[in-house]
Structures are given as C-alpha cells and as structure tokens.
C-alpha cells in the first residue's frame with residue numbers, strides 16, 4: 409500500500425506549487441509576469457489540488473455505504489470514465505474502468521456510485537495504470553470481502569501521444585483479478601465478455 413494511504417485529509421501545498429510553476433515558466437524561457445501567465449501558477453495549483461485530491465483520500469472515505477442485499481451474483485459497472493496523471497511525465501492518461509465483483513456469502517454489496525468514486529480516489533494521484541488497476545481491486549477485496557473482483561482499465565496515455573513515441577490512439581489495457589475471477593477461467597471469461605460487449 410502506498411504511503412499516501414495513511415494521509416487522510418492531506419491538502420496540497422498550493423503556495424509551493426505556485427512557486428514551482430513560476431520557476432518552470434522562467435526555465436522554459438517565458439515571462440511569468442506577462443498578462444496571460446500572471447495567474448497561471450495559481451490556476452495550476454488549484455488544478456493540481458483537484459487532480460491529486462486522491463492523495464488525501466482513503467477507500468474508507470468513499471466505500472461508506474455497504475449493505476447486505478443477499479445478492480450473490482456478479483455486479484459490474486462498466487465504462488467508468490477516468491482521468492489520471494502519469495507519474496513519469498505528469499501528463500494525463502484517460503479512459504474507462506470496468507469494475508466487477510461477486511459478493512461473498514453474506515451478500516454484502518456497496519452503492520454503485522461508490523465503485524466509481526473508488527476509481528477516482530486512486531486515479532487522482534500520480535499513477536501508473538497497472539497500480540491504479542490493482543489498488544481498486546484490492547480495496548474492494550478488503551472492504552467487501554467478496555468472492556472475487558475484476559477490474560479492467562483501458563486508457564490512452566498522452567505521454568505516448570503528444571511526445572516521445574507519438575502513437576496517438578494506442579490503448580493500454582490492464583486487468584486485475586482477485587478471488588474467484590482468478591481461480592475460475594469460466595467466471596473470468598463471463599466477466600470479460602460482458603466488459604467487452606460494445607452494444
């Protein structure tokens with residue numbers, strides 16, 4: 409688990425970001441005092457506060473509604489839009505997450521929106537896609553004790569699109585399977601066919 413998980417409510421240091429952004433503007437040869445840029449450090453600080461808000465959140469903050477519904481079949485929320493930040497280049501990667509689980513024998517489930525909120529908790533951090541995918545799966549395993557979890561993330565990384573290798577359109581697909589989705593080929597295949605069904 410990352411160290412940031414133990415920092416509930418942590419706020420970003422906006423003033424420090426502002427100073428750093430001003431420095432970057434100088435370093436790229438810009439004039440940070442010209443009209444268009446004068447408020448940029450402040451804007452970036454506010455944007456970063458939002459973009460990295462997940463560093464101050466834990467899964468417990470969002471998985472608040474857990475109830476026993478006696479439902480023991482698969483629950484799958486598809487196409488949860490996500491925006492994250494590549495920790496290598498600090499540029500966005502974005503796409504969708506699909507989150508499915510099969511409740512445990514106690515039938516404990518959570519609110520559907522909470523699954524999407526959980527994705528945001530981990531997306532709003534400097535990330536790599538593989539870790540994001542695994543963290544969402546592990547948080548659901550820990551909090552709901554389901555029979556299994558499957559998380560699939562499909563994303564485009566702007567660090568591969570706008571710079572570097574420059575391959576727009578390349579989609580990175582990552583999956584994390586836990587419990588019955590790992591042990592049963594059939595259950596995993598059923599989930600994958602629901603996830604990939606693009607009707």
Ligand SMILES: Nc1nc2c(ncn2[C@@H]2O[C@H](COP(=O)(O)OP(=O)(O)OP(=O)(O)O)[C@@H](O)[C@H]2O)c(=O)[nH]1
Nearest residue numbers: 494495496497535536537538565567568571572573
């Ligand atoms: N596995 C993984 N790699 C990522 C992710 N986001 C970005 N990367 C990769 O991280 C790597 C960083 O490679 P480096 O060689 O250290 O950095 P770089 O010289 O900027 O690499 P290029 O992007 O190839 O120009 C690149 O291959 C990126 O495509 C991610 O979520 N998961």
Ligand SMILES: [Zn+2]
Nearest residue numbers: 494496497567
């Ligand atoms: Zn990157």
